[in-house]
Amino acid sequence: MNIQVLADLWPFMVCVITLFVIGFYCLIVTLNLIRALIGIEILIKAITLLIIVVGYVSGHSALTQSLVITMIVIEAVIITIAVGLVVGIYRKTGSLDSRNIRNLKG
Amino acid sequence: MNLHLVILIALIFAALWTVMTRSLIRSAIGLALTSAILTIVMFALNAPLAAVFELSVCAGLISVLFVSTISLTHPLSRQEILQHMKDRLTRFWYLPILVAVCAIILSALDIKFSLKLPAHETENDVRVVLWNLRQFDILGQIIVLLSGVFGVVILFREKNKK
Numbered sequence: 213m214n215i216q217v218l219a220d221l222w223p224f225m226v227c228v229i230t231l232f233v234i235g236f237y238c239l240i241v242t243l244n245l246i247r248a249l250i251g252i253e254i255l256i257k258a259i260t261l262l263i264i265v266v267g268y269v270s271g272h273s274a275l276t277q278s279l280v281i282t283m284i285v286i287e288a289v290i291i292t293i294a295v296g297l298v299v300g301i302y303r304k305t306g307s308l309d310s311r312n313i314r315n316l317k318g
Numbered sequence: 319m320n321l322h323l324v325i326l327i328a329l330i331f332a333a334l335w336t337v338m339t340r341s342l343i344r345s346a347i348g349l350a351l352t353s354a355i356l357t358i359v360m361f362a363l364n365a366p367l368a369a370v371f372e373l374s375v376c377a378g379l380i381s382v383l384f385v386s387t388i389s390l391t392h393p394l395s396r397q398e399i400l401q402h403m404k405d406r407l408t409r410f411w412y413l414p415i416l417v418a419v420c421a422i423i424l425s426a427l428d429i430k431f432s433l434k435l436p437a438h439e440t441e442n443d444v445r446v447v448l449w450n451l452r453q454f455d456i457l458g459q460i461i462v463l464l465s466g467v468f469g470v471v472i473l474f475r476e477k478n479k480k
């Protein structure tokens with residue numbers, strides 16, 4: 213691996229950092245639970261892109277692809293469970309506002 | 319390289335549109351668009367199998383999940399949204415400055431990465447890696463999938479009891 217390849221890949225790194233900041237911004241600004249999940253999705257996409265870029269640079273794209281496939285499966289399960297929780301919270305409180313679930317009792 | 323640059327800029331704009339648009343349905347569509355553009359980037363970076371998974375699972379399945387959840391619920395009222403949106407750009411004005419400061423510090427540190435990993439001869443094919451070298455990952459995926467199914471069953475069974 214030489215420095216030239218790393219120098220060519222700076223747009224990907226900028227894109228990873230920007231996607232991470234966008235997802236983080238969405239996560240800390242929003243009050244809507246579904247939008248918070250969308251923020252988590254964007255954060256996961258930034259990490260996926262980072263892993264793929266690292267695999268391309270290091271020449272181990274097969275290994276990183278298997279890791280990314282594992283990550284995508286776990287991501288789908290996480291989102292499914294989270295969506296079920298959001299629907300449950302909506303049925304309980306009648307709103308998607310995250311301020312309504314700050315008062316945990318017992 | 320120029321084509322990659324255009325695709326990456328499109329990826330950033332799709333993610334920005336996903337976050338900044340007011341409608342939740344548009345956000346879900348924007349997320350699917352982001353996944354689709356990320357798929358193109360993955361193809362360009364020599365990761366076709368992961369790209370297919372990204373397209374089918376993230377752009378397909380998860381978008382369907384989001385859209386069905388949005389249709390099951392009602393969004394925040396317009397007044398709540400407007401009240402919250404008034405200060406959402408001003409409350410976190412420091413984030414871009416923080417990113418710029420971090421970038422300047424990292425570039426000033428002049429970190430040298432050594433990315434020479436030991437190469438394996440059997441590591442050329444993703445199928446060999448997935449089924450022979452990372453068998454424990456497959457087991458973990460199956461356990462996670464089963465626990466996800468179990469979680470969904472528990473969540474919706476409790477609602478039926480009520």
